[in-house]
Amino acid sequence: MSDWQPTPEQAQQYATEGYFILRNVLPHDAAVEIRGVIKNILLAPEPDVRADVDPMDPMGDSPQARAARFRKLSNFAPKNPLIWYNVYAGERLAAIARYFLGDDLLLKFNSCFVKPARTGSATPWHQDNGLWRDGETEPFNFWMALDPATRANGCLQFIPGSQQTEIVPHVLYLDSIHGELPRERVRAMVGQHGLHHIELAPGDAVFWHSSLWHYSPPNTSDQGRIGIAGVYTTPAIVERGKPYWPNLLWTMRAGQRCSQFPPDAYPMNRTLEKPPAYLKAD
Ligand SMILES: O=C(O)CCC(=O)C(=O)O
Structure with missing residues:
Protein backbone atom coordinates (compact mmCIF):
# COMPACT_ATOMS: atom_id res chain seq x y z
CA MET A 1 0.00 0.00 0.00
CA SER A 2 1.34 3.40 -0.93
CA ASP A 3 1.50 6.06 1.77
CA TRP A 4 0.57 8.63 -0.90
CA GLN A 5 -2.91 9.23 -2.24
CA PRO A 6 -4.19 11.78 -4.71
CA THR A 7 -6.67 14.34 -3.44
CA PRO A 8 -10.20 13.77 -4.78
CA GLU A 9 -9.60 16.71 -7.16
CA GLN A 10 -6.36 15.20 -8.48
CA ALA A 11 -7.97 11.78 -8.94
CA GLN A 12 -10.88 13.41 -10.77
CA GLN A 13 -8.59 15.47 -13.00
CA TYR A 14 -6.49 12.40 -13.86
CA ALA A 15 -9.63 10.46 -14.80
CA THR A 16 -11.21 13.20 -16.90
CA GLU A 17 -8.35 15.33 -18.22
CA GLY A 18 -5.56 12.75 -18.13
CA TYR A 19 -3.15 14.55 -15.82
CA PHE A 20 -2.61 16.23 -12.46
CA ILE A 21 0.00 18.56 -10.99
CA LEU A 22 1.79 18.23 -7.65
CA ARG A 23 3.60 21.24 -6.25
CA ASN A 24 6.92 20.90 -4.37
CA VAL A 25 7.54 17.25 -5.10
CA LEU A 26 11.16 18.24 -4.53
CA PRO A 27 12.11 21.22 -2.37
CA HIS A 28 13.04 24.24 -4.49
CA ASP A 29 16.72 24.12 -3.38
CA ALA A 30 17.09 20.46 -4.31
CA ALA A 31 15.63 21.17 -7.76
CA VAL A 32 18.07 24.04 -8.25
CA GLU A 33 21.00 21.84 -7.17
CA ILE A 34 20.01 19.17 -9.68
CA ARG A 35 19.70 21.81 -12.38
CA GLY A 36 23.28 22.85 -11.56
CA VAL A 37 24.49 19.26 -12.04
CA ILE A 38 22.82 19.12 -15.46
CA LYS A 39 24.22 22.49 -16.52
CA ASN A 40 27.73 21.34 -15.60
CA ILE A 41 27.29 18.28 -17.77
CA LEU A 42 26.01 20.36 -20.69
CA LEU A 43 28.95 22.74 -20.47
CA ALA A 44 31.63 20.07 -20.03
CA PRO A 45 33.87 19.47 -23.04
CA GLU A 46 33.18 16.33 -25.06
CA PRO A 47 36.65 14.86 -25.62
CA ASP A 48 35.52 12.47 -28.34
CA VAL A 49 33.76 15.11 -30.46
CA ARG A 50 36.04 17.00 -32.82
CA ALA A 51 35.64 20.75 -32.64
CA ASP A 52 34.19 22.50 -35.68
CA VAL A 53 33.45 19.37 -37.69
CA ASP A 54 30.87 21.33 -39.64
CA PRO A 55 32.32 24.63 -40.86
CA MET A 56 28.83 25.75 -41.95
CA ASP A 57 27.49 25.41 -38.43
CA PRO A 58 26.68 28.98 -37.40
CA MET A 59 26.66 28.10 -33.71
CA GLY A 60 30.25 26.85 -33.54
CA ASP A 61 31.56 24.34 -31.06
CA SER A 62 32.19 26.26 -27.88
CA PRO A 63 30.79 24.71 -24.67
CA GLN A 64 28.10 27.44 -24.68
CA ALA A 65 27.14 26.64 -28.27
CA ARG A 66 26.87 22.94 -27.52
CA ALA A 67 24.72 23.71 -24.47
CA ALA A 68 22.48 25.95 -26.61
CA ARG A 69 21.93 23.14 -29.13
CA PHE A 70 20.97 20.42 -26.71
CA ARG A 71 17.41 19.23 -26.72
CA LYS A 72 17.51 16.10 -24.63
CA LEU A 73 19.82 13.89 -22.58
CA SER A 74 18.51 10.35 -22.79
CA ASN A 75 18.95 7.59 -20.20
CA PHE A 76 20.50 10.05 -17.86
CA ALA A 77 19.32 8.72 -14.48
CA PRO A 78 21.65 5.73 -14.14
CA LYS A 79 24.65 7.99 -14.64
CA ASN A 80 23.86 10.40 -11.84
CA PRO A 81 23.50 9.34 -8.20
CA LEU A 82 22.04 12.66 -7.00
CA ILE A 83 19.24 12.49 -9.57
CA TRP A 84 18.68 8.79 -9.08
CA TYR A 85 18.39 9.05 -5.30
CA ASN A 86 16.33 12.22 -5.15
CA VAL A 87 14.09 11.94 -8.17
CA TYR A 88 13.62 8.62 -9.98
CA ALA A 89 14.01 6.46 -6.88
CA GLY A 90 13.11 9.32 -4.54
CA GLU A 91 10.58 8.71 -1.77
CA ARG A 92 7.92 10.99 -3.20
CA LEU A 93 7.95 9.68 -6.78
CA ALA A 94 8.24 6.08 -5.66
CA ALA A 95 5.13 6.51 -3.46
CA ILE A 96 3.15 8.10 -6.30
CA ALA A 97 4.16 5.42 -8.80
CA ARG A 98 3.33 2.75 -6.22
CA TYR A 99 -0.18 4.14 -5.78
CA PHE A 100 -0.81 3.71 -9.52
CA LEU A 101 1.18 0.57 -10.30
CA GLY A 102 1.72 -1.45 -7.13
CA ASP A 103 4.72 -2.71 -5.17
CA ASP A 104 7.09 -3.64 -8.03
CA LEU A 105 8.24 -0.74 -10.13
CA LEU A 106 10.57 -0.29 -13.05
CA LEU A 107 11.73 2.86 -14.73
CA LYS A 108 11.03 2.44 -18.44
CA PHE A 109 12.37 5.77 -19.71
CA ASN A 110 14.26 8.67 -18.27
CA SER A 111 15.37 11.86 -20.00
CA CYS A 112 16.38 15.35 -19.24
CA PHE A 113 14.69 17.87 -21.55
CA VAL A 114 16.81 20.94 -22.09
CA LYS A 115 15.20 23.89 -23.82
CA PRO A 116 17.88 26.55 -23.91
CA ALA A 117 17.01 30.26 -23.98
CA ARG A 118 16.25 31.49 -27.54
CA THR A 119 17.42 28.29 -29.29
CA GLY A 120 15.37 25.55 -27.60
CA SER A 121 13.24 23.75 -30.16
CA ALA A 122 9.70 22.37 -30.01
CA ARG A 133 4.49 1.43 -30.25
CA ASP A 134 4.12 -1.39 -27.75
CA GLY A 135 0.39 -0.79 -27.14
CA GLU A 136 0.90 -0.14 -23.42
CA THR A 137 -1.48 2.24 -21.68
CA GLU A 138 -0.77 1.48 -18.00
CA PRO A 139 2.73 2.96 -17.56
CA PHE A 140 2.51 6.58 -16.56
CA ASN A 141 4.69 9.60 -16.97
CA PHE A 142 5.99 12.54 -15.03
CA TRP A 143 7.87 15.72 -15.89
CA MET A 144 9.52 17.78 -13.16
CA ALA A 145 10.57 21.39 -13.62
CA LEU A 146 14.09 22.38 -12.60
CA ASP A 147 13.75 25.90 -14.06
CA PRO A 148 10.45 27.75 -13.92
CA ALA A 149 8.44 26.34 -16.85
CA THR A 150 6.22 29.08 -18.26
CA ARG A 151 4.29 29.88 -21.41
CA ALA A 152 7.16 32.20 -22.38
CA ASN A 153 9.91 29.56 -22.25
CA GLY A 154 8.00 26.65 -23.75
CA CYS A 155 6.16 24.81 -20.98
CA LEU A 156 4.30 21.62 -21.82
CA GLN A 157 0.86 21.92 -23.43
CA PHE A 158 -1.79 19.23 -22.99
CA ILE A 159 -5.11 18.61 -24.72
CA PRO A 160 -7.35 17.79 -21.75
CA GLY A 161 -9.26 14.54 -22.14
CA SER A 162 -7.21 13.41 -25.15
CA GLN A 163 -5.99 10.33 -23.23
CA GLN A 164 -9.41 8.86 -24.02
CA THR A 165 -8.55 8.45 -27.70
CA GLU A 166 -6.99 5.32 -29.14
CA ILE A 167 -3.22 5.21 -29.63
CA VAL A 168 -3.02 7.05 -32.93
CA PRO A 169 -0.35 5.95 -35.45
CA HIS A 170 2.33 8.65 -35.45
CA VAL A 171 3.71 10.02 -38.69
CA LEU A 172 6.93 11.64 -39.89
CA TYR A 173 6.76 14.93 -41.83
CA LEU A 174 9.78 16.28 -43.69
CA ASP A 175 10.55 18.59 -40.77
CA SER A 176 9.68 16.14 -37.95
CA ILE A 177 12.34 15.52 -35.31
CA HIS A 178 10.54 12.28 -34.41
CA GLY A 179 7.18 10.66 -35.04
CA GLU A 180 4.24 12.94 -34.29
CA LEU A 181 0.47 12.95 -34.22
CA PRO A 182 -1.09 13.83 -37.58
CA ARG A 183 -1.20 17.65 -37.64
CA GLU A 184 -4.75 17.80 -39.02
CA ARG A 185 -6.02 15.70 -36.13
CA VAL A 186 -4.17 17.86 -33.62
CA ARG A 187 -5.82 21.01 -35.00
CA ALA A 188 -9.23 19.35 -34.75
CA MET A 189 -8.60 18.11 -31.19
CA VAL A 190 -7.39 21.52 -29.99
CA GLY A 191 -10.46 23.10 -31.59
CA GLN A 192 -12.70 20.64 -29.76
CA HIS A 193 -11.04 20.38 -26.34
CA GLY A 194 -8.76 23.43 -26.03
CA LEU A 195 -5.27 23.52 -24.55
CA HIS A 196 -3.86 23.56 -21.05
CA HIS A 197 -0.50 25.24 -20.42
CA ILE A 198 1.40 23.43 -17.67
CA GLU A 199 3.24 26.15 -15.80
CA LEU A 200 5.47 24.79 -13.03
CA ALA A 201 7.98 26.13 -10.49
CA PRO A 202 11.26 24.27 -9.83
CA GLY A 203 10.43 21.08 -7.92
CA ASP A 204 6.79 20.90 -9.14
CA ALA A 205 5.83 17.90 -11.27
CA VAL A 206 3.05 16.96 -13.65
CA PHE A 207 1.87 13.34 -14.04
CA TRP A 208 -0.02 12.16 -17.09
CA HIS A 209 -1.60 9.18 -18.77
CA SER A 210 0.61 7.75 -21.49
CA SER A 211 -2.09 8.28 -24.16
CA LEU A 212 -2.41 12.03 -23.44
CA TRP A 213 -1.66 14.29 -26.41
CA HIS A 214 1.08 16.75 -25.53
CA TYR A 215 3.59 19.17 -27.03
CA SER A 216 5.98 21.94 -26.11
CA PRO A 217 6.73 24.99 -28.27
CA PRO A 218 10.15 26.52 -29.01
CA ASN A 219 11.74 28.69 -26.37
CA THR A 220 11.91 32.23 -27.73
CA SER A 221 12.54 33.77 -24.29
CA ASP A 222 15.75 34.64 -22.43
CA GLN A 223 15.08 32.02 -19.75
CA GLY A 224 16.21 28.40 -20.25
CA ARG A 225 13.82 25.58 -19.39
CA ILE A 226 15.30 22.34 -18.02
CA GLY A 227 13.09 19.53 -16.80
CA ILE A 228 13.45 15.83 -16.10
CA ALA A 229 10.98 13.23 -17.20
CA GLY A 230 10.39 9.56 -16.55
CA VAL A 231 8.01 6.70 -17.20
CA TYR A 232 7.23 4.03 -14.60
CA THR A 233 6.07 0.54 -15.42
CA THR A 234 6.03 -2.89 -13.77
CA PRO A 235 7.62 -6.29 -14.46
CA ALA A 236 4.15 -7.73 -15.18
CA ILE A 237 3.42 -5.14 -17.88
CA VAL A 238 6.87 -5.54 -19.39
CA GLU A 239 6.71 -9.34 -19.49
CA ARG A 240 3.46 -9.40 -21.42
CA GLY A 241 4.51 -6.59 -23.78
CA LYS A 242 6.93 -6.35 -26.67
CA PRO A 243 10.51 -6.82 -25.47
CA TYR A 244 12.01 -3.61 -26.82
CA TRP A 245 13.37 -2.06 -23.67
CA PRO A 246 17.07 -2.55 -22.94
CA ASN A 247 17.36 -0.13 -19.98
CA LEU A 248 14.69 -1.07 -17.45
CA LEU A 249 15.75 -0.18 -13.90
CA TRP A 250 14.29 -1.32 -10.60
CA THR A 251 12.90 1.54 -8.51
CA MET A 252 10.85 -0.57 -6.07
CA ARG A 253 10.83 -4.28 -5.27
CA ALA A 254 8.12 -5.82 -3.10
CA GLY A 255 7.36 -2.38 -1.66
CA GLN A 256 11.02 -1.57 -0.88
CA ARG A 257 12.49 1.46 -2.61
CA CYS A 258 15.57 0.64 -4.75
CA SER A 259 17.63 3.77 -4.24
CA GLN A 260 21.10 2.19 -4.31
CA PHE A 261 23.49 3.43 -6.94
CA PRO A 262 24.19 2.29 -9.57
CA PRO A 263 20.60 1.16 -10.03
CA ASP A 264 19.79 -2.51 -10.60
CA ALA A 265 18.92 -3.36 -14.17
CA TYR A 266 15.87 -5.53 -14.77
CA PRO A 267 17.00 -8.60 -16.71
CA MET A 268 14.90 -9.17 -19.83
CA ASN A 269 14.33 -12.90 -20.06
CA ARG A 270 13.43 -12.69 -23.72
CA THR A 271 15.49 -11.68 -26.71
CA LEU A 272 15.10 -7.99 -27.38
CA GLU A 273 13.18 -7.17 -30.53
CA LYS A 274 14.47 -4.54 -32.94
CA PRO A 275 13.01 -1.25 -31.63
CA PRO A 276 10.69 0.68 -33.92
CA ALA A 277 12.37 3.34 -36.04
CA TYR A 278 10.77 6.15 -34.04
CA LEU A 279 12.58 5.07 -30.91
CA LYS A 280 15.90 5.28 -32.69
CA ALA A 281 15.10 8.59 -34.37
CA ASP A 282 14.74 10.37 -31.06
O1 LIG B 1 10.17 18.67 -22.22
C1 LIG B 1 9.52 18.72 -23.27
O2 LIG B 1 9.40 19.74 -23.87
C2 LIG B 1 8.83 17.50 -23.82
C3 LIG B 1 8.63 16.41 -22.82
C4 LIG B 1 7.81 15.28 -23.35
O3 LIG B 1 7.18 15.38 -24.36
C5 LIG B 1 7.77 14.02 -22.63
O4 LIG B 1 8.39 13.90 -21.57
O5 LIG B 1 7.08 13.10 -23.13
Missing part, protein backbone atom coordinates in the same frame (compact mmCIF):
# COMPACT_ATOMS: atom_id res chain seq x y z
CA THR A 123 8.77 18.83 -29.03
CA PRO A 124 6.09 17.82 -31.56
CA TRP A 125 2.58 16.74 -30.59
CA HIS A 126 2.66 13.11 -29.52
CA GLN A 127 1.27 10.45 -27.24
CA ASP A 128 4.09 8.79 -25.37
CA ASN A 129 2.74 5.37 -26.18
CA GLY A 130 2.37 6.47 -29.82
CA LEU A 131 6.16 6.65 -29.89
CA TRP A 132 6.70 3.45 -27.91
Whole structure:
Protein backbone atom coordinates (compact mmCIF):
# COMPACT_ATOMS: atom_id res chain seq x y z
CA MET A 1 0.00 0.00 0.00
CA SER A 2 1.34 3.40 -0.93
CA ASP A 3 1.50 6.06 1.77
CA TRP A 4 0.57 8.63 -0.90
CA GLN A 5 -2.91 9.23 -2.24
CA PRO A 6 -4.19 11.78 -4.71
CA THR A 7 -6.67 14.34 -3.44
CA PRO A 8 -10.20 13.77 -4.78
CA GLU A 9 -9.60 16.71 -7.16
CA GLN A 10 -6.36 15.20 -8.48
CA ALA A 11 -7.97 11.78 -8.94
CA GLN A 12 -10.88 13.41 -10.77
CA GLN A 13 -8.59 15.47 -13.00
CA TYR A 14 -6.49 12.40 -13.86
CA ALA A 15 -9.63 10.46 -14.80
CA THR A 16 -11.21 13.20 -16.90
CA GLU A 17 -8.35 15.33 -18.22
CA GLY A 18 -5.56 12.75 -18.13
CA TYR A 19 -3.15 14.55 -15.82
CA PHE A 20 -2.61 16.23 -12.46
CA ILE A 21 0.00 18.56 -10.99
CA LEU A 22 1.79 18.23 -7.65
CA ARG A 23 3.60 21.24 -6.25
CA ASN A 24 6.92 20.90 -4.37
CA VAL A 25 7.54 17.25 -5.10
CA LEU A 26 11.16 18.24 -4.53
CA PRO A 27 12.11 21.22 -2.37
CA HIS A 28 13.04 24.24 -4.49
CA ASP A 29 16.72 24.12 -3.38
CA ALA A 30 17.09 20.46 -4.31
CA ALA A 31 15.63 21.17 -7.76
CA VAL A 32 18.07 24.04 -8.25
CA GLU A 33 21.00 21.84 -7.17
CA ILE A 34 20.01 19.17 -9.68
CA ARG A 35 19.70 21.81 -12.38
CA GLY A 36 23.28 22.85 -11.56
CA VAL A 37 24.49 19.26 -12.04
CA ILE A 38 22.82 19.12 -15.46
CA LYS A 39 24.22 22.49 -16.52
CA ASN A 40 27.73 21.34 -15.60
CA ILE A 41 27.29 18.28 -17.77
CA LEU A 42 26.01 20.36 -20.69
CA LEU A 43 28.95 22.74 -20.47
CA ALA A 44 31.63 20.07 -20.03
CA PRO A 45 33.87 19.47 -23.04
CA GLU A 46 33.18 16.33 -25.06
CA PRO A 47 36.65 14.86 -25.62
CA ASP A 48 35.52 12.47 -28.34
CA VAL A 49 33.76 15.11 -30.46
CA ARG A 50 36.04 17.00 -32.82
CA ALA A 51 35.64 20.75 -32.64
CA ASP A 52 34.19 22.50 -35.68
CA VAL A 53 33.45 19.37 -37.69
CA ASP A 54 30.87 21.33 -39.64
CA PRO A 55 32.32 24.63 -40.86
CA MET A 56 28.83 25.75 -41.95
CA ASP A 57 27.49 25.41 -38.43
CA PRO A 58 26.68 28.98 -37.40
CA MET A 59 26.66 28.10 -33.71
CA GLY A 60 30.25 26.85 -33.54
CA ASP A 61 31.56 24.34 -31.06
CA SER A 62 32.19 26.26 -27.88
CA PRO A 63 30.79 24.71 -24.67
CA GLN A 64 28.10 27.44 -24.68
CA ALA A 65 27.14 26.64 -28.27
CA ARG A 66 26.87 22.94 -27.52
CA ALA A 67 24.72 23.71 -24.47
CA ALA A 68 22.48 25.95 -26.61
CA ARG A 69 21.93 23.14 -29.13
CA PHE A 70 20.97 20.42 -26.71
CA ARG A 71 17.41 19.23 -26.72
CA LYS A 72 17.51 16.10 -24.63
CA LEU A 73 19.82 13.89 -22.58
CA SER A 74 18.51 10.35 -22.79
CA ASN A 75 18.95 7.59 -20.20
CA PHE A 76 20.50 10.05 -17.86
CA ALA A 77 19.32 8.72 -14.48
CA PRO A 78 21.65 5.73 -14.14
CA LYS A 79 24.65 7.99 -14.64
CA ASN A 80 23.86 10.40 -11.84
CA PRO A 81 23.50 9.34 -8.20
CA LEU A 82 22.04 12.66 -7.00
CA ILE A 83 19.24 12.49 -9.57
CA TRP A 84 18.68 8.79 -9.08
CA TYR A 85 18.39 9.05 -5.30
CA ASN A 86 16.33 12.22 -5.15
CA VAL A 87 14.09 11.94 -8.17
CA TYR A 88 13.62 8.62 -9.98
CA ALA A 89 14.01 6.46 -6.88
CA GLY A 90 13.11 9.32 -4.54
CA GLU A 91 10.58 8.71 -1.77
CA ARG A 92 7.92 10.99 -3.20
CA LEU A 93 7.95 9.68 -6.78
CA ALA A 94 8.24 6.08 -5.66
CA ALA A 95 5.13 6.51 -3.46
CA ILE A 96 3.15 8.10 -6.30
CA ALA A 97 4.16 5.42 -8.80
CA ARG A 98 3.33 2.75 -6.22
CA TYR A 99 -0.18 4.14 -5.78
CA PHE A 100 -0.81 3.71 -9.52
CA LEU A 101 1.18 0.57 -10.30
CA GLY A 102 1.72 -1.45 -7.13
CA ASP A 103 4.72 -2.71 -5.17
CA ASP A 104 7.09 -3.64 -8.03
CA LEU A 105 8.24 -0.74 -10.13
CA LEU A 106 10.57 -0.29 -13.05
CA LEU A 107 11.73 2.86 -14.73
CA LYS A 108 11.03 2.44 -18.44
CA PHE A 109 12.37 5.77 -19.71
CA ASN A 110 14.26 8.67 -18.27
CA SER A 111 15.37 11.86 -20.00
CA CYS A 112 16.38 15.35 -19.24
CA PHE A 113 14.69 17.87 -21.55
CA VAL A 114 16.81 20.94 -22.09
CA LYS A 115 15.20 23.89 -23.82
CA PRO A 116 17.88 26.55 -23.91
CA ALA A 117 17.01 30.26 -23.98
CA ARG A 118 16.25 31.49 -27.54
CA THR A 119 17.42 28.29 -29.29
CA GLY A 120 15.37 25.55 -27.60
CA SER A 121 13.24 23.75 -30.16
CA ALA A 122 9.70 22.37 -30.01
CA THR A 123 8.77 18.83 -29.03
CA PRO A 124 6.09 17.82 -31.56
CA TRP A 125 2.58 16.74 -30.59
CA HIS A 126 2.66 13.11 -29.52
CA GLN A 127 1.27 10.45 -27.24
CA ASP A 128 4.09 8.79 -25.37
CA ASN A 129 2.74 5.37 -26.18
CA GLY A 130 2.37 6.47 -29.82
CA LEU A 131 6.16 6.65 -29.89
CA TRP A 132 6.70 3.45 -27.91
CA ARG A 133 4.49 1.43 -30.25
CA ASP A 134 4.12 -1.39 -27.75
CA GLY A 135 0.39 -0.79 -27.14
CA GLU A 136 0.90 -0.14 -23.42
CA THR A 137 -1.48 2.24 -21.68
CA GLU A 138 -0.77 1.48 -18.00
CA PRO A 139 2.73 2.96 -17.56
CA PHE A 140 2.51 6.58 -16.56
CA ASN A 141 4.69 9.60 -16.97
CA PHE A 142 5.99 12.54 -15.03
CA TRP A 143 7.87 15.72 -15.89
CA MET A 144 9.52 17.78 -13.16
CA ALA A 145 10.57 21.39 -13.62
CA LEU A 146 14.09 22.38 -12.60
CA ASP A 147 13.75 25.90 -14.06
CA PRO A 148 10.45 27.75 -13.92
CA ALA A 149 8.44 26.34 -16.85
CA THR A 150 6.22 29.08 -18.26
CA ARG A 151 4.29 29.88 -21.41
CA ALA A 152 7.16 32.20 -22.38
CA ASN A 153 9.91 29.56 -22.25
CA GLY A 154 8.00 26.65 -23.75
CA CYS A 155 6.16 24.81 -20.98
CA LEU A 156 4.30 21.62 -21.82
CA GLN A 157 0.86 21.92 -23.43
CA PHE A 158 -1.79 19.23 -22.99
CA ILE A 159 -5.11 18.61 -24.72
CA PRO A 160 -7.35 17.79 -21.75
CA GLY A 161 -9.26 14.54 -22.14
CA SER A 162 -7.21 13.41 -25.15
CA GLN A 163 -5.99 10.33 -23.23
CA GLN A 164 -9.41 8.86 -24.02
CA THR A 165 -8.55 8.45 -27.70
CA GLU A 166 -6.99 5.32 -29.14
CA ILE A 167 -3.22 5.21 -29.63
CA VAL A 168 -3.02 7.05 -32.93
CA PRO A 169 -0.35 5.95 -35.45
CA HIS A 170 2.33 8.65 -35.45
CA VAL A 171 3.71 10.02 -38.69
CA LEU A 172 6.93 11.64 -39.89
CA TYR A 173 6.76 14.93 -41.83
CA LEU A 174 9.78 16.28 -43.69
CA ASP A 175 10.55 18.59 -40.77
CA SER A 176 9.68 16.14 -37.95
CA ILE A 177 12.34 15.52 -35.31
CA HIS A 178 10.54 12.28 -34.41
CA GLY A 179 7.18 10.66 -35.04
CA GLU A 180 4.24 12.94 -34.29
CA LEU A 181 0.47 12.95 -34.22
CA PRO A 182 -1.09 13.83 -37.58
CA ARG A 183 -1.20 17.65 -37.64
CA GLU A 184 -4.75 17.80 -39.02
CA ARG A 185 -6.02 15.70 -36.13
CA VAL A 186 -4.17 17.86 -33.62
CA ARG A 187 -5.82 21.01 -35.00
CA ALA A 188 -9.23 19.35 -34.75
CA MET A 189 -8.60 18.11 -31.19
CA VAL A 190 -7.39 21.52 -29.99
CA GLY A 191 -10.46 23.10 -31.59
CA GLN A 192 -12.70 20.64 -29.76
CA HIS A 193 -11.04 20.38 -26.34
CA GLY A 194 -8.76 23.43 -26.03
CA LEU A 195 -5.27 23.52 -24.55
CA HIS A 196 -3.86 23.56 -21.05
CA HIS A 197 -0.50 25.24 -20.42
CA ILE A 198 1.40 23.43 -17.67
CA GLU A 199 3.24 26.15 -15.80
CA LEU A 200 5.47 24.79 -13.03
CA ALA A 201 7.98 26.13 -10.49
CA PRO A 202 11.26 24.27 -9.83
CA GLY A 203 10.43 21.08 -7.92
CA ASP A 204 6.79 20.90 -9.14
CA ALA A 205 5.83 17.90 -11.27
CA VAL A 206 3.05 16.96 -13.65
CA PHE A 207 1.87 13.34 -14.04
CA TRP A 208 -0.02 12.16 -17.09
CA HIS A 209 -1.60 9.18 -18.77
CA SER A 210 0.61 7.75 -21.49
CA SER A 211 -2.09 8.28 -24.16
CA LEU A 212 -2.41 12.03 -23.44
CA TRP A 213 -1.66 14.29 -26.41
CA HIS A 214 1.08 16.75 -25.53
CA TYR A 215 3.59 19.17 -27.03
CA SER A 216 5.98 21.94 -26.11
CA PRO A 217 6.73 24.99 -28.27
CA PRO A 218 10.15 26.52 -29.01
CA ASN A 219 11.74 28.69 -26.37
CA THR A 220 11.91 32.23 -27.73
CA SER A 221 12.54 33.77 -24.29
CA ASP A 222 15.75 34.64 -22.43
CA GLN A 223 15.08 32.02 -19.75
CA GLY A 224 16.21 28.40 -20.25
CA ARG A 225 13.82 25.58 -19.39
CA ILE A 226 15.30 22.34 -18.02
CA GLY A 227 13.09 19.53 -16.80
CA ILE A 228 13.45 15.83 -16.10
CA ALA A 229 10.98 13.23 -17.20
CA GLY A 230 10.39 9.56 -16.55
CA VAL A 231 8.01 6.70 -17.20
CA TYR A 232 7.23 4.03 -14.60
CA THR A 233 6.07 0.54 -15.42
CA THR A 234 6.03 -2.89 -13.77
CA PRO A 235 7.62 -6.29 -14.46
CA ALA A 236 4.15 -7.73 -15.18
CA ILE A 237 3.42 -5.14 -17.88
CA VAL A 238 6.87 -5.54 -19.39
CA GLU A 239 6.71 -9.34 -19.49
CA ARG A 240 3.46 -9.40 -21.42
CA GLY A 241 4.51 -6.59 -23.78
CA LYS A 242 6.93 -6.35 -26.67
CA PRO A 243 10.51 -6.82 -25.47
CA TYR A 244 12.01 -3.61 -26.82
CA TRP A 245 13.37 -2.06 -23.67
CA PRO A 246 17.07 -2.55 -22.94
CA ASN A 247 17.36 -0.13 -19.98
CA LEU A 248 14.69 -1.07 -17.45
CA LEU A 249 15.75 -0.18 -13.90
CA TRP A 250 14.29 -1.32 -10.60
CA THR A 251 12.90 1.54 -8.51
CA MET A 252 10.85 -0.57 -6.07
CA ARG A 253 10.83 -4.28 -5.27
CA ALA A 254 8.12 -5.82 -3.10
CA GLY A 255 7.36 -2.38 -1.66
CA GLN A 256 11.02 -1.57 -0.88
CA ARG A 257 12.49 1.46 -2.61
CA CYS A 258 15.57 0.64 -4.75
CA SER A 259 17.63 3.77 -4.24
CA GLN A 260 21.10 2.19 -4.31
CA PHE A 261 23.49 3.43 -6.94
CA PRO A 262 24.19 2.29 -9.57
CA PRO A 263 20.60 1.16 -10.03
CA ASP A 264 19.79 -2.51 -10.60
CA ALA A 265 18.92 -3.36 -14.17
CA TYR A 266 15.87 -5.53 -14.77
CA PRO A 267 17.00 -8.60 -16.71
CA MET A 268 14.90 -9.17 -19.83
CA ASN A 269 14.33 -12.90 -20.06
CA ARG A 270 13.43 -12.69 -23.72
CA THR A 271 15.49 -11.68 -26.71
CA LEU A 272 15.10 -7.99 -27.38
CA GLU A 273 13.18 -7.17 -30.53
CA LYS A 274 14.47 -4.54 -32.94
CA PRO A 275 13.01 -1.25 -31.63
CA PRO A 276 10.69 0.68 -33.92
CA ALA A 277 12.37 3.34 -36.04
CA TYR A 278 10.77 6.15 -34.04
CA LEU A 279 12.58 5.07 -30.91
CA LYS A 280 15.90 5.28 -32.69
CA ALA A 281 15.10 8.59 -34.37
CA ASP A 282 14.74 10.37 -31.06
O1 LIG B 1 10.17 18.67 -22.22
C1 LIG B 1 9.52 18.72 -23.27
O2 LIG B 1 9.40 19.74 -23.87
C2 LIG B 1 8.83 17.50 -23.82
C3 LIG B 1 8.63 16.41 -22.82
C4 LIG B 1 7.81 15.28 -23.35
O3 LIG B 1 7.18 15.38 -24.36
C5 LIG B 1 7.77 14.02 -22.63
O4 LIG B 1 8.39 13.90 -21.57
O5 LIG B 1 7.08 13.10 -23.13
